Amino acid sequence: MNRTADVAALSIGGLEISLVQGGRPVPVVTGVNLSVNKKEVLGLVGESGSGKSLTSLAATRLLDPRVVRTTAGSVKLFGKELLTLPEAEMRRVRGKEIGIIFQDPMTSLDPAFTIGYQLNCGLRWHTDLTRAAARNRVLELLGLVGIGDPRRRVDQYPHQLSGGTRQRVMIAMAIACEPKVLIADEPTTALDATTQAQILELIASLATTMEMATVITTHDLGVVADVCDRVAVMYAGQIVECATTDELFYRPKHPYTERLLQSLPGVRAGRLQGIPGQPPRSGRFPQGCRFAPRCPYARPGCSADDPELTRVQTDHAARCLREAELELTGVGA
């Protein structure tokens, strides 16, 4: 997949994440392979419990090792292995080379400090900017993420800002040191529809102008339609389909992707179609294809054999035993 660059900006291979609380580790994410190139935006889509956030947090080693641990696989930043890096060196990577935007701007900012102070902290830790230079950089960053009147805003506290502005501050923090990789974990879930559009457009344009490799996780496929170049769909701890955005939307090859698209308002006339049943609980995955119990196309064989993620085209892979025989409906059919 690395056609534009020899080495992917971020590549995750064979990642397995397990719950380690009490007794034997229970794998909750298995066999995840992903790679993102410079200037590319990858959407990581899945329902709650699918492992999308765990995957993105594992890439930055932010998982709490007392609860969840990366038990196998590798995470490489321009070919450099991150999982075995000493913590002291990892701290130099986090925030400097990998920027992270968290889901909830309400709880990710410290209410006791001004946003200027919080932006300043990371900057001065990672760089040798002087106090004055750092302050100028903070003002510049606030302007860059579209916050009006940065001089006034910089001395305000998080509670004085709206949800959208707080998320902009989070973005400013993430890009402060001009990272090469940006990970946005459900950046718009906590926001209103109008603000959501603004924030997505901002992230996408920053990814282009700053030449970052970007991963956006979300549970809403509609969100990624226009900002992502490629989309990986996760279900029950596995990637079930991965393709370019157009391929995935117009020619889905996995029943779960098809059903997820049909769940969105505006895709088909009349009633919204949900997916019957519930996703399996983390770690208690069914035998064979993990989606089979909810799949309208499931055959007895589906619960017996474990499907592999197989390439069906260049830039399109799906994990379905019946992929070749199924005619799935995409968007706008």
Added chain:
Amino acid sequence: MSGVNGVTKHAGSAPLLTLRNVSRRFVTGRDFLGRVQQSVCAVDNVSIDVEPGTTLGIVGESGSGKSTLGRLALRMIESDAGEIDFSGEDLRRLSPKDLRQLRPQMTMIFQDPYSALNPRWTVGRSIAEPLRINGSSTREETHSAVVDMLARVGLDADAMHRRPAAFSGGQRQRIVIARALITRPRLVFCDEPVSALDVSTRAQVIGLLEDLQRDLGLTYLFVSHDLGIVESVSDRIAVMYLGSVVEIGNAETVAREFRHPYTASLVSAVPAPDPRAQRVRRRIVLSGDPPSPVDPPSGCTFHPRCPLAEPICAREKPPLLIDAAGHGVACHVTQGSTDLIGANLLARMTDAREPGISTTLPVRVPAPDSAPASASMP
């Protein structure tokens, strides 16, 4: 008591719920003597009708007063002015005792199914609680009502002995719905009922709400910030901005032939799950945040963010003028025009957009050309 089990639909088209010029102000700051220094007009002079058996969708950003309006309509909070009529009863004048008798007919479904259920109570106890408060059923009646309700919302009867922690978000929302419907209400206020749920579960819960409406003849007041969802469930839609209804009409009309610039911006903010359509479509990304309701702008409250604003918009607040088809718009600019509708209005707004802060960054996917004709909605 006028029919606790009143599933009977009103004949004709007498509205089940009527709000006339309802307002509510919240005090947000007092001086040291306790005098009001600062207040927020959360709901400002709002009039709506809801026909029995239909769904009125209320859409707006956070802080627009949509949830407050719903709470006022159920008299969960008191209104400052106006009239609220629920099936012929003037809700604002009812004594606490009469109001309590009417309560079972008006219930509520909350946004967050994780905090709406008591984690220490069994599901059965939570669902039966409204009947217990009502005090009109025997143990056996209550039990069979709970079993029946669980079946209606698609849960097994043995769910009643378990606690909320054993259920997923979607299942918990089903429990919350069961609790809201156990008293056989006529009006249900759904306050962002699916915002906290995953996309696939969301569609399930909406389908369930639609089935229950049909089977039980329910009337919904459906509040959400997502116009896509509101459009798919509603018969009529009211769009709120800073406490006022700026546009109201049939769901189809408001979503396709909208005439208010704010509705247009909401429509263009709905993510279309179609990459190609999304690329040719030009979004109106509103610059800035919604203004503070503490100090709302003069005239039309939307004018500072509106690309079409004219001098009059800053001076006078436009009235909500409703045409014969029941489509109401509060906008000086589009009221006088016959062609500023739907896609045309959107095209005009993107052309008139000032290069604000949010557009100074290079736009990732530039529109192929800038002819207004290319800006049609998908």
